[in-house]
Amino acid sequence: MRRARAFPSEGSQAGFFHCISRIVDRRFILGQQEKETFRRILRQCEIFYGLKILTYCVMSNHFHLLVEVPEPQELPEDEVVRRVAALYPPKFVSSLRHDLEAFREAGLEDHAQARLATFTRRMWSLSNFMKSLKQRFSGFYNRNNQRAGTLWEERFRSLIVEGEESALLTVGLYIDLNPIRAGLVEDPAEYRFCGYAEAVGGGEAARCGLSAVVTSRSRAWKSVHAEYRRLLYSTGEESSVRKGFTREQTAGVESQGGRLPASATLRHRIRYLSEGVILGSRAFVDGWLERNRWRFGARSVSQNANRRLLDLASLGPIRAAPA
Numbered sequence: 001m002r003r004a005r006a007f008p009s010e011g012s013q014a015g016f017f018h019c020i021s022r023i024v025d026r027r028f029i030l031g032q033q034e035k036e037t038f039r040r041i042l043r044q045c046e047i048f049y050g051l052k053i054l055t056y057c058v059m060s061n062h063f064h065l066l067v068e069v070p071e072p073q074e075l076p077e078d079e080v081v082r083r084v085a086a087l088y089p090p091k092f093v094s095s096l097r098h099d100l101e102a103f104r105e106a107g108l109e110d111h112a113q114a115r116l117a118t119f120t121r122r123m124w125s126l127s128n129f130m131k132s133l134k135q136r137f138s139g140f141y142n143r144n145n146q147r148a149g150t151l152w153e154e155r156f157r158s159l160i161v162e163g164e165e166s167a168l169l170t171v172g173l174y175i176d177l178n179p180i181r182a183g184l185v186e187d188p189a190e191y192r193f194c195g196y197a198e199a200v201g202g203g204e205a206a207r208c209g210l211s212a213v214v215t216s217r218s219r220a221w222k223s224v225h226a227e228y229r230r231l232l233y234s235t236g237e238e239s240s241v242r243k244g245f246t247r248e249q250t251a252g253v254e255s256q257g258g259r260l261p262a263s264a265t266l267r268h269r270i271r272y273l274s275e276g277v278i279l280g281s282r283a284f285v286d287g288w289l290e291r292n293r294w295r296f297g298a299r300s301v302s303q304n305a306n307r308r309l310l311d312l313a314s315l316g317p318i319r320a321a322p323a
Contacts, residue, residue: 013126014071016054016163018171018279021134021156022062030060034141035193038063041136043205047086049122049129054168054209055195057178064175066161066168066195068212072124080116083123087132130156162284165215170279172213172228173235180236188232196232199225 023029030038035058042065046053052068075083077100085093096115103112122128138151161167172195179191189200198206199221211224279285 013069013124015069016161016168017065017067017069017126018159018161018175019065019067019126019130019156020062020158021130022153024150024153026061026153028060029141030058032192037140038137039193039198041133041140044086045129045133045136046205048083048119049132050083050124051126051129052209052212053195053205054213055172055175055206057175057191057194059178059182059193064178066171066175066209066213067126067129068163069126069129070124075120077116080119084119126158159279161279164284165213167279167284168213169231172210173231176232177236188236196228 038058039056042053042056045051050070050073052070054066054068056065057063081093081097084096088096099115100112103109103115134152134156141151142148159171161171176188176194176196179185179194180188185191188194188196191197192201195206195209199210207221207224210228211219211221214224214228
């Protein structure tokens, strides 16, 4: 029996999430055309559902998203139709406008509102967003490859992320460094199918998303980009695999008394981002656990939950080295 998906608070899906989904059997089947199409559908779903993609990465057999889900809000009719037009073909949108006009001419305003509600009640939902994204891409892939059946391995995984800069940066950097760790490119700006590269290429939605990751303060993209790029390189260098230790590394460990610095602690903790439940400060994690003990059972809270609730309190704010 499936357990209900975890959200930051009861009765609301609003919050920040790291979402992951993999191709069935983890096959490497997503080429450039597939990745480009996935990104197009991703942006279409983002508009319709009213979510915000802070950053993303589409790999050959899986994808990562850092998503902000806002609280639902009242929308004027023109905005609802605009969102519908992002996800549905022009003929469908024209038919919707015709239906709304016909209802009003007949004095059936309640029918017009009910027709609009068939769309708005699906918005601001992480589950609906992911379902639509995966189903629409599956339809495209199956049609183009003469196949049928399930394309995705399982239900998508999601990690609740505290809406603070340290937590968002931790996940954002982890996502945009995926092509570096896989050895696909030497510079993440060269990998077209991630949020960072889209932002460098001038994508306004991607730039807006990364600006929210780096800081809550209003800043020009040039400043945001400089800080995020330094963070990408410093974090990427620290997480690279080495065959052995240099004398300098050994001396560094000795000088630190064998303790891991905050940057190295971060590197090890991001290994668990695909398996965890929640990432944030001690207070954020403890508060969520207190409200959600039923998810783990009385005996397993200490045994299982602590492995999956990732606390960033000891890391402090993440900052790049001076330029």
